[in-house]
Amino acid sequence: MNVHKFKQQGLNIVIDVNSGAIHVVDDVVYDILNYFEDNNKELIYEKLKDKYSISEIDEGLSDINELIEKGLLFSKDVFQDAVKRNEEPSYIKALCLNVAHDCNLRCKYCFASKGDYNGKRELMSIEVAKKAIDFVIKNSGPRKNIEVDLFGGEPLLNFETVKGVVEYGKTEGPKYGKDIRFTITTNATRLDDEKIKFINDNMVNVVLSIDGRKEVNDKIRVRCDGSGSFDTILPQIKKMVSNRTKGKQYYVRGTFTRENLDFYNDVIFLADEGFKEISIEPVVLEDGNPLALREEDLPKIFEQYDKLTEEMIKRIKEGRGFKFYHFAIDINGGPCIYKRISGCGAGHEYVAVTPNGDIYPCHQFVGNNKFVMGNVFNENEGLDKNIINTFKHGHVYNKPECMNCWARFYCSGGCQANNYNFNGDIHIPYHLGCEMMKKRIECAIALKIKTQE
Amino acid sequence: MKHIKTINAGVLKASLKKPGCKECANSCQSACKTSCTVANLACENK
Numbered sequence: 001m002n003v004h005k006f007k008q009q010g011l012n013i014v015i016d017v018n019s020g021a022i023h024v025v026d027d028v029v030y031d032i033l034n035y036f037e038d039n040n041k042e043l044i045y046e047k048l049k050d051k052y053s054i055s056e057i058d059e060g061l062s063d064i065n066e067l068i069e070k071g072l073l074f075s076k077d078v079f080q081d082a083v084k085r086n087e088e089p090s091y092i093k094a095l096c097l098n099v100a101h102d103c104n105l106r107c108k109y110c111f112a113s114k115g116d117y118n119g120k121r122e123l124m125s126i127e128v129a130k131k132a133i134d135f136v137i138k139n140s141g142p143r144k145n146i147e148v149d150l151f152g153g154e155p156l157l158n159f160e161t162v163k164g165v166v167e168y169g170k171t172e173g174p175k176y177g178k179d180i181r182f183t184i185t186t187n188a189t190r191l192d193d194e195k196i197k198f199i200n201d202n203m204v205n206v207v208l209s210i211d212g213r214k215e216v217n218d219k220i221r222v223r224c225d226g227s228g229s230f231d232t233i234l235p236q237i238k239k240m241v242s243n244r245t246k247g248k249q250y251y252v253r254g255t256f257t258r259e260n261l262d263f264y265n266d267v268i269f270l271a272d273e274g275f276k277e278i279s280i281e282p283v284v285l286e287d288g289n290p291l292a293l294r295e296e297d298l299p300k301i302f303e304q305y306d307k308l309t310e311e312m313i314k315r316i317k318e319g320r321g322f323k324f325y326h327f328a329i330d331i332n333g334g335p336c337i338y339k340r341i342s343g344c345g346a347g348h349e350y351v352a353v354t355p356n357g358d359i360y361p362c363h364q365f366v367g368n369n370k371f372v373m374g375n376v377f378n379e380n381e382g383l384d385k386n387i388i389n390t391f392k393h394g395h396v397y398n399k400p401e402c403m404n405c406w407a408r409f410y411c412s413g414g415c416q417a418n419n420y421n422f423n424g425d426i427h428i429p430y431h432l433g434c435e436m437m438k439k440r441i442e443c444a445i446a447l448k449i450k451t452q453e
Numbered sequence: 454m455k456h457i458k459t460i461n462a463g464v465l466k467a468s469l470k471k472p473g474c475k476e477c478a479n480s481c482q483s484a485c486k487t488s489c490t491v492a493n494l495a496c497e498n499k
Binding site for chain 1: 454455456457458459460461462463464465466468469471473475476477478479480481482484485486487490491492493494495496497498
């Protein structure tokens with residue numbers, strides 16, 4: 001599909017997939033486009049004669065043809081050479097460092113099997129963490145920017161290693177000309193003044209988990225004794241955010257499940273609590289799990305995204321806007337085509353490291369022995385070349401369904417782990433995720449157009 | 454043009470001229486960890 005059109009927020013929006021051009025059109029052009037590809041002017045007159053005059057249709061056709069001549073509508077794919085760039089060597093430049101395979105919460109949707117990734121509960125030693133930094137420096141080739149996300153389980157259960165590895169990265173990075181950027185993803189239960197200061201001083205981003213309203217959060221994000229975490233985490237998250245240096249990123253991040261298909265209310269709850277950077281994301285769970293989203297839930301989910309778009313436009317115009325992660329698409333810029341083709345980077349630019357030093361294509365594959373790529377202590381053995389090649393070539397041009405999808409250069413083929421877990425193949429997209437992704441992109445584009453008017 | 458307003462004139466083709474340096478973030482790291490959208494990354498080579 002090379003042209004996609006949709007209605008959102010009262011706008012008729014047309015995307016030319018291959019050029020990335022975005023147009024707002026009136027009803028005449030919108031309707032002509034239903035028949036335009038048949039290249040039959042008489043058919044268009046016939047279909048639309050009761051709705052528009054011949055001169056209106058001719059004007060619409062003339063505008064469409066002008067855009068085609070300019071290469072901004074029905075443009076051809078000119079990215080074959082860019083695809084070839086994927087054959088160039090990949091370098092590992094992002095780590096998910098699982099500093100704790102343990103957690104003090106028992107969130108009911110946890111992909112990491114409540115923190116232990118179906119293995120033993122353990123913490124990463126500073127030796128393993130340092131070795132992981134050495135590994136990424138060594139394998140990052142010419143890349144200057146290196147990202148290290150401190151993850152778990154709950155990384156703040158292992159604050160000693162968190163502090164140690166940040167210190168080590170700050171010393172080692174500059175020696176090799178690397179800018180190591182640390183981020184952390186925490187459930188916020190262990191935040192105290194010392195940790196808040198440390199995170200603010202050292203992390204370029206902090207992701208703080210909370211699902212929204214108390215009744216929603218406390219049904220899912222529970223302690224070992226089943227009690228809810230909301231009353232502990234909300235004040236601590238607020239403290240972390242209020243202590244965040246202006247301009248430094250944070251995200252208050254939650255997950256919605258079948259239990260809160262009205263998740264618009266959770267986003268707005270967080271916005272009304274004063275948070276400006278919010279992410280509420282769809283749960284990913286196997287079919288049959290009572291919390292899992294189903295196809296039949298899509299209309300309700302779409303309605304929530306529509307409502308959110310409308311409210312965000314209103315708040316932005318009133319000067320009290322907030323950022324919603326999945327709507328944060330820069331329609332006038334964003335990543336280059338090379339990045340959009342290569343996708344998320346899992347398994348060839350981005351890997352996860354476990355407490356014992358094992359390396360996986362990403363955090364979502366941890367615990368699946370088929371995907372162990374190596375270990376940070378086996379420097380000379382390198383990484384499993386078959387796995388690297390599989391992921392490197394798992395890009396959007398090798399995903400037939402994606403090549404027929406208008407959203408291919410926005411989502412870049414989706415999450416490899418979701419694709420694998422649902423379809424047994426990273427090349428086959430996870431359908432439910434695709435549908436939500438496409439809806440979010442449409443909302444994001446409409447939001448941008450409406451707020452840059 | 455009377456019937457069409459162009460919002461942006463094709464950022465993708467224009468980006469072919471960029472070096473493709475891959476210095477930008479990896480999408481999953483930024484916040485999501487489950488539902489990556491590559492298009493919401495920022496370019497490090499503007």
